[in-house]
Amino acid sequence: MRLKIVFNMLGGMLIFFGISMALPIFISLYYREVDGVAFIVTMGFTISVGKILRHFTYSNEEIRNREGFAVVTLGWVLISIFGAIPFMLANVFDNFVDAFFESVSAVTTTGATVIMSLESLSHTILFWRSLMHWLGGMGIIVMSIAVLPELAGSMQLFKAEAPGPVHERLKPRIRETAKTLWVVYVVLTFLQVFLLWINHMPLFDALIHSFGTISTGGFSSRTLSVKAYDSVVIEGIMTLFMFLAGVNLILHYQVLTGNFKALFKDKEFRFYTLIVTSAIVLITINLRFQVYNSFVDSLKYAAFQVTSIISTAGFATVDYDIWPSFSRALLLILMFIGGCAGSTAGGIKVIRIYALMKKGFQELYKLIHPRAVTSLKIGNKAVSNEVSTSILGFFFLYIIVFVISTLVLTSFGIDLISSISAVAATLGNIGPGLGLIGPLNTYVPLPVVAKLLLSFCMILGRLEIYTVLVFLLSGFWRK
DSSP: OOHHHHHHHHHHHHHHHHHHTHHHHHHHHHHTOTTHHHHHHHHHHHHHHHHHHHHTOOOOSOOOHHHHHHHHHHHHHHHHHHHHHHHHHTTSOSSHHHHHHHHHHHHTTOOOOOOSOGGGSOHHHHHHHHHHHHHHHHOHHHHHHHHOGGGTTOHHHHHHHSOSSOOOOSSSSHHHHHHHHHHHHHHHHHHHHHHHHHTTOOHHHHHHHHHHHHTTOOOOSSTTGGGGGOOHHHHHHHHHHHHHHTSOHHHHHHHHTTOTHHHHHOHHHHHHHHHHHHHHHHHHHHHHHHTOSOHHHHHHHHHHHHHHHHTTOOOOSSOGGGSOHHHHHHHHHHHHHOSOTTSSOOSSOHHHHHHHHHHHHHHHHHHHSTTOOOOOEETTEEOOHHHHHHHHHHHHHHHHHHHHHHHHHHTTTOOHHHHHHHHHHHHTTOOOOSGGGOTTOOSTTSOHHHHHHHHHHHHHHHTTTHHHHHHHSGGGGOO
16 A cells, blocks of 8 residues: 555645634634634644645555545544544543544534533534534545545545445546535535524524534534424424435435436435335324324424434434333434435435345245346346445444444443444434433443444444445555
């Protein structure tokens, strides 16, 4: 592996990340908050490190698979480390592990937090947490491809970063594809900001919640999350945009360019809609007969929490941890499923679940008709053996990581439900879970080693396991 190329690209990413810190500095000036100093110092340090890395390296050669995996994995870790520095300088945390956990949670769009009271934070810090969400949602690397000329044409970085088993280009050049996706991302974000603002949410809060929704991150500016606004209209807007955030960005692009038929022809979108609708109906019925006297309340809470969990946004309007076991079990299942491929959502992804189901039925069909020649199809497209094997391998690795991480957490004395949901919520980049880390709780009580493990799970989930595990294999470093 050519380390000089890797370090050069990491240097470029750090420079870009450092420049992005100018935005919270402007926020601190507007609100006249001293936390801006922490970002001035961090910005200078980050850019300096980036320039040093670029000065002693080169990037005039085409990047290969190994360099792509290394840049993405190391880039995510580096950005999380440098993103944690302002938290320390602004005295938000008194130890680096908590700062790193918060930073990883932000940049991986997980939304898990170790902050007890958000109202105690400055506007500057609140904005920084959400800005990292927003940048991490589409991906620092994808944005780097869009703005850094030396990364243009680098499909290896795009494959390593972009979520989902199949990577489809909108434009002939990968840099143009990244730019197009970012335009869609920005349009969705500011459309939500506008709708929330005209419905009486303060502009700053509208920006924070839109960043958290479109990135499917879930960081709020209020400790009670969306529940603090007590507005049916705001909850409705959030529900709609959380659902949209879980949809493939390529579909958004096609709809915005007038191709509405693509939405209804897409098998994954239809299956995603079916899952969401079915879960809302089942939980509404369960809540109506066991918790709430009102059908409207049951439907409102069910719709919000189902879209919040399956899109992996992780916002909350109610303490769903006190709901009946049936409803909580459904939410736990949705944590594993996640959103559509090509969206900012985490989880296994709807298209993989759909493919696995079809593969299962195909094997049953073969048992009945052993001589039949069949192929796995999604819509009218046949799924290649390579993609099919990749999906099966991903699912196996996902479950193995989940089981091992859960066992490790239980070894610290954490109860089983909390351990299961903590790993599911971090590996799926959701944030809140059940039990000890429920929607009204934080990850503060967890021991240091558990926080580091869950930080690793967040990065694994965000980069879809393969990227990180390939990087960690000993064979990766051999010539």
